[in-house]
Amino acid sequence: MENLIDKIKAVDNSSLVDRVETNLIELLVQQNLKVGDSIPKEIDLANSLGVSRTVIREALLRLRMVGLIESRKHRGAIITSPDLLSLLEKRMIPQVLDEATLREVFELRLVLEIGMADFIMERVTKEDIEQLKEITSTEPDLSDSMHFQIQHEINFHGKLYEISGNSTLKKFQSMLLPVFQYVHASGLLKKEVTVKKFVSHKGLVDIIEHGSSEMLRNGMRNHLENHFMRIFN
Numbered sequence: 001m002e003n004l005i006d007k008i009k010a011v012d013n014s015s016l017v018d019r020v021e022t023n024l025i026e027l028l029v030q031q032n033l034k035v036g037d038s039i040p041k042e043i044d045l046a047n048s049l050g051v052s053r054t055v056i057r058e059a060l061l062r063l064r065m066v067g068l069i070e071s072r073k074h075r076g077a078i079i080t081s082p083d084l085l086s087l088l089e090k091r092m093i094p095q096v097l098d099e100a101t102l103r104e105v106f107e108l109r110l111v112l113e114i115g116m117a118d119f120i121m122e123r124v125t126k127e128d129i130e131q132l133k134e135i136t137s138t139e140p141d142l143s144d145s146m147h148f149q150i151q152h153e154i155n156f157h158g159k160l161y162e163i164s165g166n167s168t169l170k171k172f173q174s175m176l177l178p179v180f181q182y183v184h185a186s187g188l189l190k191k192e193v194t195v196k197k198f199v200s201h202k203g204l205v206d207i208i209e210h211g212s213s214e215m216l217r218n219g220m221r222n223h224l225e226n227h228f229m230r231i232f233n
Contacts, residue, residue, distance in 0.1 A: 021059040094182035117216035119164040
């Protein structure tokens with residue numbers, strides 16, 4: 001009896017629209033369609049897949065919602081380049097995310113800011129450095145021992161993401177920062193730590209102006225040390 005049970009295939013409980021949506025994506029890939037190419041008309045798709053136009057219409061609506069296709073006047077539906085972060089952005093609401101997700105998003109931002117050192121050092125300009133100096137000129141002298149100042153974080157780290165030259169990273173930062181702030185203020189990371197002195201924003205600017213990618217990675221890791229301590233301790 002056990003062997004028989006093992007051989008029984010799981011029932012496909014996905015809806016017809018689910019399966020048609022999957023088939024449509026596979027069709028677009030198989031036909032090697034590119035951004036700007038038109039896709040077949042609804043009636044042709046319905047006949048080809050053996051389903052009603054209502055099912056096709058619902059499946060196409062889903063593809064429109066994720067930005068894979070869009071309707072154009074006189075051309076019907078065409079392939080588009082989806083905005084990878086648009087759907088995620090609509091769901092990045094700190095107040096409705098569970099604690100595990102909030103903690104992981106908090107950790108994700110720390111990883112990103114250490115990891116983009118090479119892009120910053122490769123693409124920074126003299127004008128960028130002057131702007132960073134202007135941003136940090138308003139920060140207090142003890143900024144290397146003050147734990148978290150949200151406006152300074154927004155101004156300084158936002159500029160770093162801009163310098164990275166990666167628009168996707170920049171959009172990602174704008175989504176992650178409210179979560180970062182929420183986690184900090186919510187008490188989710190309840191472990192109190194003794195705040196140690198760390199590389200300040202002004203110190204990071206000095207590294208960017210005179211140092212190397214490796215020095216910036218190490219400096220950024222040190223800059224974020226107190227946040228890491230709250231996670232690990």
